[in-house]
Amino acid sequence: MEKYTHLGVYGVLIQDDHILLIQKARGPHKGKWDLPGGSIEFGEEPEFTLKREFMEETGLSPIKGSIRTAISYTIVYQYAENQMEELHHIGIIYDVELPDDQAVIKAEGDGQDSLGARWVPLESLSLLPLTPFVEMMMESVLIEEAEGEA
Template identity: 85%
Template sequence: MVKHTHLGVYGVLIQHDHILLIQKARGPHKGKWDLPGGSIEFGEEPEHTLQREFIEETGLSPIKGSIRTAISYTIVYQYEANQIEELHHIGIMYDVELLNDKAVIKTDGDGQDSLGAKWIPLESLGLLPLTPFVEMMMEPVLKGETSKEAEVEG
């Protein structure tokens, strides 16, 4: 089995009780809803990765990000017809603020990793197939906790 570590930067953007997610076009989570973000290119600052990935996957700019946490998980999946891969996925998570309230999201995908971006009502998150990063970052919402309860526990 091939083992692979992936480091990425991802953003949590919530407005008006909706979260901005992208639908994965490939990889172990194909078809699931994920946070906008992706791989840090060689020599790239994480903040620049966040800005670049948001433009590529959602079309939104400018944004402001502040680091919330770093999390990870492992998953075993079929990479190719005859190859099983174990992925250790590490994510640097940012809280994101949209600086242009007139910006329109890109719903047609980026031709690579995203099938398109969509504003998802927080109340319907539990009905969708989600990636582990969305599940981890939105755990209080998925458990039905209110914002006040989540803030008290956090």
Template identity: 50%
Template sequence: MNRYTHIGVYGLITWEQKILLIHKARGAYQGQWDLPGGRLEFGEKPEAALHREIEEETGLTHLHLMIFSAESRVVEWVHQGEPEELHHIGMLYDVILTAASQPDQIKKEPDGEDSLGADWFTLEQVRNLSLTPFAAYTISQSTESTALCHRQLY
């Protein structure tokens, strides 16, 4: 069995009591809903990678990032007919919109890479979605500690 380690950055973005998620186009979590984010490029700082990934997947810019947690999961899946083990390490961030952010103008179409599109979901809607492990963990931890609300920096 092939084994790989993947290190990524992911952000929980909320607006008007909704959570922004992307629909995974490929990989071990294909078809599931995930936090915006992804792989770091060589030499890239985690925060720069998260800003880049969020803009690529959702179109959002002008964000404030705060590290929330770092988590790790091992996922078994089949890639091109071969079983694989993926050691997925995620740096999880709380993302706060700024006054310059435009959350009502997100990209809902596929990005041509990892996302089939982004959308906002209420917490009730999220409960009925198939979530990636990092998305499920981050959302559950966030909703336990604080009520989701519209947060904005001015």
């Protein structure tokens, strides 16, 4: 079995009790809902990766990001018909602000990793198939949102 490490940058963007997610087009989480983001290209600063990936997957620009945390998980999945793969996925997670709160998201896919972006009500997150990064962030995000309303 092949083993790989993947480092990516992802953003948590919440507005009006909705979180911005993209639906995965490929990989071990195909069809699941994920945070916008992706791979750091060679020589690229993580914050630039965040801005580039947000533009590609959601159409939103400009954005502001501040590092929230770094998390990881491992998953074994069927990469090809006769090939299993073990992936160690590391994510640098940013809190994202959108200066233009009237900006329109790109609902169609990017032709690569995303089938499209969508604003998902926070109370509906548990009803959707989610990637591990969204699941890991969901509890703290919901707690923060509840505290913000109190």
